[in-house]
Amino acid sequence: MSLKIAAENWPKSSSKKVEESSIVIKEYDEVKHKAAVENLERLCEVGQRGKPSLVTDLLGDPICRIRHFQLHVMLVAEFGEEEEVVGVIRGCVKTVTRGNLAYVKLAYVLGLRVSPKHRRFGIGTKLVEHLEEWCKQKEAKYAYMATDCTNEPSINLFTKKCGYSKFRTLTMLxxxxxxxxxxxxxxxxxxxxxxxxxxxxxxxxxxxxxxxxxxxxxxxxxxxxxxxxxxxxxxxxxxxxxxxxxxxxxxxxxxxxxxxxxxxxxxxxVSPFVHACCVGTRVLDKCMPWLRLPSFxxxxxxxxxxxxxxxxxxxxxxxxxxxxxxxxxxxxxxxxxxxxxxxxxxxxxxxxxxxxxxxxxxxxxxDMWCIKNLEDMKKECGPFDWFDYKSFSDVIFVDPRDF
Missing domain, CATH: 3.40.630.30 (Gcn5-related N-acetyltransferase (GNAT))
Structure with a gap:
């Protein structure tokens, strides 16, 4: 607790140094981290201030979202002597097509969360870097992430600080x-x-x-x-x-x-008025089912x-x-x-x-997909780089395990 108070009272530049030097990245331990990660997930709701938010409630172990991949890991960021969990990230490695019968080993980065009061201290960048090292050990050639195109903080983190490039844009129906x-x-x-x-x-x-x-x-x-x-x-x-x-x-x-x-x-x-209108459509539909109204x-x-x-x-x-x-x-x-x-x-x-x-x-x-080459490829190898590789297909297969 004393570390937090000191960080709040010091100049901004010093505060950042204290925060970064106090962050330790560890692999998720269910006994030690489960409750803290669940609490962190609740704090990081999807949505903008003053607007409706979409809350995700992970059921069971927080690692369950990636458990269906053969190669997966979950990392947490601990802060200070109290080892407070202030960040989490998940990742997996799979082999996928790059188009035209070519396969490549690919890492998927997901579930990056940083505690609201500990943001802007480089914790997200640190989590991504540690996860990428794990992916390299598993022989992944590329890593990609997906986010809504309006999520500027996430896009800026990956494209401006972590070296990812905007790659594909998909539509969520x-x-x-x-x-x-x-x-x-x-x-x-x-x-x-x-x-x-x-x-x-x-x-x-x-x-x-x-x-x-x-x-x-x-x-x-x-x-x-x-x-x-x-x-x-x-x-x-x-x-x-x-x-x-x-x-x-x-x-x-x-x-x-x-x-x-x-x-x-x-x-x-949502506002009480919007909530009442939505309820009203269901009541109306129940009273007059023969109209087959598309109730909310x-x-x-x-x-x-x-x-x-x-x-x-x-x-x-x-x-x-x-x-x-x-x-x-x-x-x-x-x-x-x-x-x-x-x-x-x-x-x-x-x-x-x-x-x-x-x-x-x-x-x-x-839905913005960003990708990064995890290998230090030479320029002469460019034609074999996914960025320069042209697929003849208009189709992208979306793995249901990515959700």
């Missing part, structure tokens, strides 16, 4: 779960594909895409994966044999990941999220099939009862972007 079922065209069949079948199909579809994980079989067989589904016009059912790699002329496919066992979200900080779901209590990933469509009926498939997932979430929204993240140029139903006010167009 969010659809609320309503009380009404979405109608599914009776001329469309929705098939559930087992992992042993969906794995080879995804390898075939996403071979030339970016960020497609080599361990896709582990994702598809994970307990959080609710299944892979393919929509096919009934008239084409006899014209395909998926086991032999014979696809119908037109189809749509996606998988569903259940994040509600890892974390839940909750909107806080209750996002003011903790709710789960279904993530749709591996979205792909083919043929002249592809767009219609994808919309029906998204409706099928909505009905799954509706039956769940604890799922508030359905999310899909796709690249700007991905054709499925126009087929996925979403609410514009819930969605955001620019």
């Amino acid at each position: 969010v659809q609320p779960v309503h009380a009404h079922y979405k109608p599914i065209n009776t001329n469309i069949s929705v098939l559930r594909l087992p992992p042993r079948l969906s794995g080879p199909i995804y390898n075939h579809i996403f071979t030339n895409s970016e960020f497609f994980p080599k361990d896709i079989d582990l994702i598809l067989s994970n307990r959080l994966n609710l299944g892979t589904f393919m929509a096919i016009p009934r008239k084409y059912l006899n014209k395909c044999d998926l086991k032999k790699g014979i696809f119908p002329p037109s189809y749509a496919i996606l998988s569903v990941w259940n994040t509600k066992e890892v974390f839940k979200l909750q909107v806080k900080g 779901p209750n996002v003011f209590r903790p709710f789960g999220v279904y993530v749709m990933y591996g979205l792909h469509m083919e043929g002249k009926y592809g767009k219609q099939l994808m919309k029906s498939l998204c409706g099928f997932v909505h009905n799954m979430a509706r039956d769940d009862g604890d799922c508030g929204t359905i999310v899909a993240e796709v690249s700007h140029r991905d054709p499925v972007k126009e087929a996925v139903p979403h609410w514009r006010k819930f969605s955001w167009a620019e």
Whole structure:
């Protein structure tokens, strides 16, 4: 405590030196750090001052968000003699496609949090640097992070202090779960594909895409994966044999990941008027269900999220099939009862972007991905650098474990 008081009373430059010299980066220890990390997560709500905030409630061990990666780590920053936890960061390493059959070992940096009263002292930079060293030890060639394009502090930290470059911009499509079922065209069949079948199909579809994980079989067989589904016009059912790699002329496919066992979200900080209006839409819908009003779901209590990933469509009926498939997932979430929204993240140029139903006010167009080369590559090796490497695909595969 004395260190904190001294830091507050000293000049700004001296305060920074005291803070930096008192920070120790350690690997997460569940017994020692769990309660402190959970408290830190609650302090770092997503949102701007004076506006509604989106609170993330991690369930169970705070490391659960990255536990589904084979190579993962969580680091904490301790301050002073009291070893107060003032920062946390998570990271993992996986092998993904860089496009055109090329694979590369890639690190994903996520969950960076710094205590509000200990910011601007270089703690975030220190956490990133230590995590990058761990990633290098695991032979990662690149590291990337993702954040909302309006999150200037995060973007500035990574691009101006840590050497990351703005790389890709994706669109986050969010659809609320309503009380009404979405109608599914009776001329469309929705098939559930087992992992042993969906794995080879995804390898075939996403071979030339970016960020497609080599361990896709582990994702598809994970307990959080609710299944892979393919929509096919009934008239084409006899014209395909998926086991032999014979696809119908037109189809749509996606998988569903259940994040509600890892974390839940909750909107806080809205005005009483806005809250009353949202409640009013649900009351009106309940009184007159035949109108099938798109009532505003209750996002003011903790709710789960279904993530749709591996979205792909083919043929002249592809767009219609994808919309029906998204409706099928909505009905799954509706039956769940604890799922508030359905999310899909796709690249700007991905054709499925126009087929996925979403609410514009819930969605955001620019999810910024920044990347860094962890190797000291020479200029003559430039053509093999991801920054100069051109992929022929418009598709970026979003790993559901990244959420």
